[in-house]
Amino acid sequence: MALLYAWRAARVTPLGELYTPPRMTGVLLRLTVQVVLVASLWRGLYAQSGTTAGMDRGQAVTYAVLAVLASRLRELDQYAGRDSVMQHMHFGTIVYWYLRPLPPQRYHALRAVGEQLYGLAWASAGYVVCLAAGVVDPPGSAAVAAVSALSLLLGQLVLYYVMLLIDQFCFWTLRNSAAMLILVFAQNLLSGVYAPLWFFPHWFITLSSFLPFQATLSVPLSLYVGRIPLSDAGLQLGVQAGWVVALYLLTRFVWRRAARRVISQGG
Amino acid sequence: MNAVRIAWRITRLNFRAQLEYRTEFLMMIAIGAVWQVSVIVFATVLLTRFTGMGGWDSSDVLLIPATRMLAHGLFVLLLGRVHGVGRYIQEGRIDAYLLRPLPVYRQVQLEYFPTNAIGDLTVAVGLMAGALGRSHLDWTTGRVSYLIAAVLGGMLLEAALFTVVACASLRYPAADYWSRWLEELLGTFGSYPLNVLPRAVGGLLTYGLPLAFVAYLPAAVLTGHGHETVVPYWLAAASPLVGLLAYLASRWLWRWALGHYTGVNG
Numbered sequence: 218m219a220l221l222y223a224w225r226a227a228r229v230t231p232l233g234e235l236y237t238p239p240r241m242t243g244v245l246l247r248l249t250v251q252v253v254l255v256a257s258l259w260r261g262l263y264a265q266s267g268t269t270a271g272m273d274r275g276q277a278v279t280y281a282v283l284a285v286l287a288s289r290l291r292e293l294d295q296y297a298g299r300d301s302v303m304q305h306m307h308f309g310t311i312v313y314w315y316l317r318p319l320p321p322q323r324y325h326a327l328r329a330v331g332e333q334l335y336g337l338a339w340a341s342a343g344y345v346v347c348l349a350a351g352v353v354d355p356p357g358s359a360a361v362a363a364v365s366a367l368s369l370l371l372g373q374l375v376l377y378y379v380m381l382l383i384d385q386f387c388f389w390t391l392r393n394s395a396a397m398l399i400l401v402f403a404q405n406l407l408s409g410v411y412a413p414l415w416f417f418p419h420w421f422i423t424l425s426s427f428l429p430f431q432a433t434l435s436v437p438l439s440l441y442v443g444r445i446p447l448s449d450a451g452l453q454l455g456v457q458a459g460w461v462v463a464l465y466l467l468t469r470f471v472w473r474r475a476a477r478r479v480i481s482q483g484g
Numbered sequence: 485m486n487a488v489r490i491a492w493r494i495t496r497l498n499f500r501a502q503l504e505y506r507t508e509f510l511m512m513i514a515i516g517a518v519w520q521v522s523v524i525v526f527a528t529v530l531l532t533r534f535t536g537m538g539g540w541d542s543s544d545v546l547l548i549p550a551t552r553m554l555a556h557g558l559f560v561l562l563l564g565r566v567h568g569v570g571r572y573i574q575e576g577r578i579d580a581y582l583l584r585p586l587p588v589y590r591q592v593q594l595e596y597f598p599t600n601a602i603g604d605l606t607v608a609v610g611l612m613a614g615a616l617g618r619s620h621l622d623w624t625t626g627r628v629s630y631l632i633a634a635v636l637g638g639m640l641l642e643a644a645l646f647t648v649v650a651c652a653s654l655r656y657p658a659a660d661y662w663s664r665w666l667e668e669l670l671g672t673f674g675s676y677p678l679n680v681l682p683r684a685v686g687g688l689l690t691y692g693l694p695l696a697f698v699a700y701l702p703a704a705v706l707t708g709h710g711h712e713t714v715v716p717y718w719l720a721a722a723s724p725l726v727g728l729l730a731y732l733a734s735r736w737l738w739r740w741a742l743g744h745y746t747g748v749n750g
Contacts, residue, residue, distance in 0.1 A: 237658040247665045254673060254685060261680040262534045269533050390507075398515045402522060411522060416529045 226324055227331030229300070234335065248289065248343055255281045256352050270415040276442040279353040280413050283438050286343045288410060290336035290373060300328075302384040311479055322472045325384070329377050357443050364450045368437035371457035376433040378464030379404060385468065388475040409435035415444060429460045490586070491594060498597035509599055516560070516603025519671075520553055524611060527675050538677035543618040544707040549675035550615035551631070552699035553608035555638025556670070561601035563643040565593045567667075569650035570660020578654075579747055588742060589735070592650075627706060630724075634702030637724030641698050642670065644730035651734070651741035666693075674698050679712060686714050694730070697723045 234240055259281050263274035272280070302325075305311035314321040347353045356362035383400045405411060407430035414422055414435045425431045436453050439445040445453060502509050527549045531542050538545075569592060572578050581591045621627065645666055652659035674695045678686040690696040696713070701720040704710045710720045719726075 240658045240661050243659070243661045243665065247662075250669075251665075254669075254681070254689075257681045257685045258673070261682065262530065262537070264680075266534055399511065399518055402515075402518050406522060406525065411526050412529045416533050 222319060223327050226319065226327040227334070230328060230332050231335035244289070244339065248285070248339065251285045252282055252343065252347060252352065255285050270413070272413065272415055272442070272444055275354045276444060277413065279442050280409075280438050280444075282347055282353050283344070283441065284410055284413075284434060286340040286347070287369075287434055287438070289339045289343070290333055290376075303387045306387045315476065315479060321476075322469075325381065326377075329380075333373055333377070354442070356441055358447075360447060361441065361443065364447065364454070365437050365441035368440050368450070368454060368457060371454065371461060372433045372437045374461045375429050375457060375464065376404075376408075378461070378468050379429060379433065381468050382464070382471070385471045385475055388478045404430050404433070407431060408433045409438070413438075413444075415439070429464065432457045432460050487590075491590065494594045495597060498594065502597045502599050512599035513603040513606075516557075516600030516605075517607045518603070519600070520557075520604055520607035520611075523549055523553065523671050523675055524607070526672070530676065538680040539712070540677050540707070540709060541620075543615070543620060544703070544709070545676055546611075546615040546618060547703045547707060548677065548699045550608070550612040551634055551638060551703055552670070552674045553604070554612050554635045555642060555698060557601060557605035557608040558635065558639040559642045559646075560598050560604050562639070563593060564598050564601065564646075565595050566643065566646045566650050567663055568592070568595065570653040570657050570663065573653055573657045574660075576747075578745070582745075589738060621707065630702070630706060633724035634699070634706075637702070637727030638698040639727070640731035641694065641727035644727070644734035645670075645693075645695075647731070647734035647738055651737050654741045654745045669693065670695055670698065674700070676700075677704075677709070678714075679709075683714060690714050694726070697726045697730075 234244075256278050259278045260274065263269070263277060267273070269277075302311070305314065314324060317324065319327075344353070348355060356365060386400070407414075407425050407428055409431065414425055414431060417425075425435070436445065436457060440447075440450055440453065502512070527545075531537065531545060535542060566589075569578070572581075572592065572595070578588065581588045584591060616623065646663055649659060649663045649666060652662070673689060678689055678696050678700050681689070686696070690701075690713075696715075701710075701713060701715065701723045704713050705717075705721050705723070710717045713720050
């Protein structure tokens with residue numbers, strides 16, 4: 218029975234997507250165009266230069282295209298379904314999360330699992346098409362594939378906890394869309410979504426290494442393209458696992474504190 | 485004149501409403517700046533690592549993001565609320581707008597004051613000042629006038645693109661999703677020479693989705709690269725006019741789409 222409830226909670230956002238054809242068409246069109254444009258851009262940039270920042274053309278194109286595909290893993294529009302924590306706090310409907318027989322933290326996690334699995338289906342399909350079309354390079358070896366897949370899994374866990382922290386921030390502020398946008402921007406910049414971190418100045422890379430953001434995307438993609446050698450994979454996976462544990466403990470603590478903050482606007 | 489007075493009064497009230505939450509107000513300014521900084525970061529990384537992008541001098545390249553950002557900042561300030569049309573439709577607010585004695589498009593624009601535009605414009609003006617300072621061009625009256633026209637044309641073209649998406653939202657409210665993608669595309673691919681891309685892709689971003697007309701083509705004309713683009717020189721030079729015509733066409737489309745709007749409840 219618990220499994221049935223979990224399934225029902227997890228499929229909410231993906232079902233919302235499936236029932237909205239323009240959104241699905243938009244995702245398909247967006248992914249296709251974005252992959253073509255990003256691949257063209259990096260190929261064009263490398264047309265007159267060799268290896269830059271330790272990355273050759275193939276690595277840079279593969280990294281950039283995989284970053285586009287990975288961005289699909291958590292990009293569902295909860296806002297349209299009025300089910301973001303920010304909206305619940307604003308409209309006061311967050312109280313319902315505390316009235317259900319399902320703890321709010323579990324509901325939040327189940328929703329995220331459903332979204333990430335749905336996003337994974339899109340990303341995997343895109344990856345297979347890109348691999349078949351020769352847009353991205355295959356992993357260097359079976360070991361590289363396994364290690365980067367494990368790193369991606371850990372990266373998604375880190376990403377979940379980072380996004381959860383951003384959501385939990387809503388419990389302490391009533392108007393916080395700007396703060397959330399700034400945090401999302403920081404996440405995108407410091408995880409290497411805008412451009413691979415290897416292209417940034419040294420001080421920027423050093424700063425990023427002390428933050429959890431690079432563990433979400435930069436590490437798994439760098440392992441995949443071979444920018445981080447397999448010999449360093451153990452350390453990187455250890456750091457990712459460390460962030461998962463630290464963020465899990467932090468968010469668990471914040472959930473307990475957040476429960477005391479729940480108010481419904483208007484009494 | 486009466487319409488301008490009403491618009492001004494509503495804008496003043498909207499501004500005061502934004503001041504209600506002071507921290508949020510300041511952070512909204514910050515997010516406008518931060519969003520623009522992300523574009524600068526991307527452009528700077530590319531310019532530093534790949535010098536001579538597309539055969540352009542880096543000071544010439546800088547003119548592209550500066551023009552685009554200034555156009556974008558003005559768009560956010562003056563016409564940016566068209567972004568939210570999809571949400572207003574979903575929430576049924578458009579139906580209320582239809583009952584009031586003020587054009588719906590104007591009511592949409594007067595929905596709230598865009599605080600983030602202050603941050604957008606601050607960074608954009610700073611970048612434009614930097615780009616002009618580093619430029620080796622002779623900034624004659626003609627060039628300055630053309631640059632101003634290009635910024636205004638870019639603003640109108642961006643408004644036209646988002647108005648078209650808003651028209652689609654009147655029929656399919658979920659089409660609003662496309663506007664976020666469009667904004668991302670404009671930010672990512674509108675800030676450097678498109679001749680770095682394959683000709684077909686450059687053509688797509690010129691004739692399919694005309695973002696080349698926002699900043700790339702006007703900057704090409706200003707910096708003497710006007711003959712190297714995928715369009716005839718006269719068309720590149722007429723970019724500001726393309727923006728104006730596109731905006732007028734999008735407003736005509738808006739009126740038509742609004743006339744066929746049936747509401748989400750039928």
